[in-house]
Amino acid sequence: MLTTWQAPGGSVEQAIRCGSATGPCLLVLPAWFDEANKTRHFTVETMRMLAQRGIGSVLPDLPGCNESMAALEAQTLSSWREAASAAAAHFGCSHVLAIRAGANLAPALPGFAYAPLAGKSALRALLRARTIAAKEAGRPETTESLLETGKAEGLELAGYRLGAAMVADLSQAALPDSPLAKLEPGGPGLWLRAEPEHNAEQAAALANLIAESVAR
Amino acid sequence: MTTDLPATVPQPDDTDTILRAILRDVLGLSDERVAELDESSGLFGYLPEFDSMAVAGLLTEVEDRCDILIEDDEVDGEMLETYGALLTFVSAKRAED
Numbered sequence: 068m069l070t071t072w073q074a075p076g077g078s079v080e081q082a083i084r085c086g087s088a089t090g091p092c093l094l095v096l097p098a099w100f101d102e103a104n105k106t107r108h109f110t111v112e113t114m115r116m117l118a119q120r121g122i123g124s125v126l127p128d129l130p131g132c133n134e135s136m137a138a139l140e141a142q143t144l145s146s147w148r149e150a151a152s153a154a155a156a157h158f159g160c161s162h163v164l165a166i167r168a169g170a171n172l173a174p175a176l177p178g179f180a181y182a183p184l185a186g187k188s189a190l191r192a193l194l195r196a197r198t199i200a201a202k203e204a205g206r207p208e209t210t211e212s213l214l215e216t217g218k219a220e221g222l223e224l225a226g227y228r229l230g231a232a233m234v235a236d237l238s239q240a241a242l243p244d245s246p247l248a249k250l251e252p253g254g255p256g257l258w259l260r261a262e263p264e265h266n267a268e269q270a271a272a273l274a275n276l277i278a279e280s281v282a283r
Numbered sequence: 284m285t286t287d288l289p290a291t292v293p294q295p296d297d298t299d300t301i302l303r304a305i306l307r308d309v310l311g312l313s314d315e316r317v318a319e320l321d322e323s324s325g326l327f328g329y330l331p332e333f334d335s336m337a338v339a340g341l342l343t344e345v346e347d348r349c350d351i352l353i354e355d356d357e358v359d360g361e362m363l364e365t366y367g368a369l370l371t372f373v374s375a376k377r378a379e380d
Contacts, residue, residue, distance in 0.1 A: 188343070196335045198358070199338050209355055255307070255308035260308070261311070
């Protein structure tokens with residue numbers, strides 16, 4: 068079901084909540100940007116399957132993402148981290164499930180990471196997509212100059228307008244040392260697909276791994 | 284099932300296998316379609332779903348799985364145009380490291 072919560076910046080954000088309000092509850096931190104779109108179906112399906120296995124979960128919109136009315140350009144890595152922590156507190160989450168670059172935002176809770184991706188690697192892929200497109204269009208750009216401009220003025224990457232602080236934050240963002248257990252449900256990652264697809268078996272495998280671990 | 288991959292370019296290593304697996308994952312090709320790729324199979328500019336975002340994802344995955352670093356100025360339409368060109372590039376890159 069859809070519900071709302073308030074991010075530290077004051078914006079009211081949407082969240083999808085699945086499963087019972089009592090018992091374990093996962094804070095789901097989704098993949099970012101284009102990867103978020105490619106894995107949205109998979110992410111929500113995993114939550115439904117977790118609910119069938121007695122585990123609640125909540126998927127909050129980060130400020131500036133999805134249905135959020137907040138400006139993406141105003142966000143920074145720390146504003147997102149604070150938002151993730153605030154959502155965990157608001158919904159009383161006991162665990163985290165971080166998908167891809169979502170792992171950069173995980174609050175101090177036990178839990179799981181699926182194919183964690185460092186913020187700087189996420190930025191690198193976006194910059195690369197832009198330089199390839201620019202080269203094909205006959206107006207080549209370099210990663211270095213884009214990064215320099217981005218840190219000063221912000222940058223539009225794959226349709227996402229990132230602020231200067233976010234570009235600077237991401238360019239430095241290595242994966243934090245985290246106690247999150249890495250999950251391997253098998254099969255190719257859906258974020259790789261040029262044409263978005265779903266994989267119900269993979270979602271079930273991920274839900275099973277989490278349910279087994281939470282029950283222990 | 285036998286995986287009798289056609290020997291396109293002489294490969295001293297597993298680059299061919301890795302590249303085919305990545306293309307299968309990125310483009311959602313069946314094992315049969317992947318096995319049919321040969322040196323002249325067209326990629327960038329031939330497959331509508333193979334856009335700049337998909338190419339960026341593919342190159343990042345190649346870097347990860349082959350443990351190489353691909354620089355901006357090495358990426359061009361020619362190196363991505365056919366399967367053979369991509370295979371030659373990645374093989375040479377792996378031999379360097």
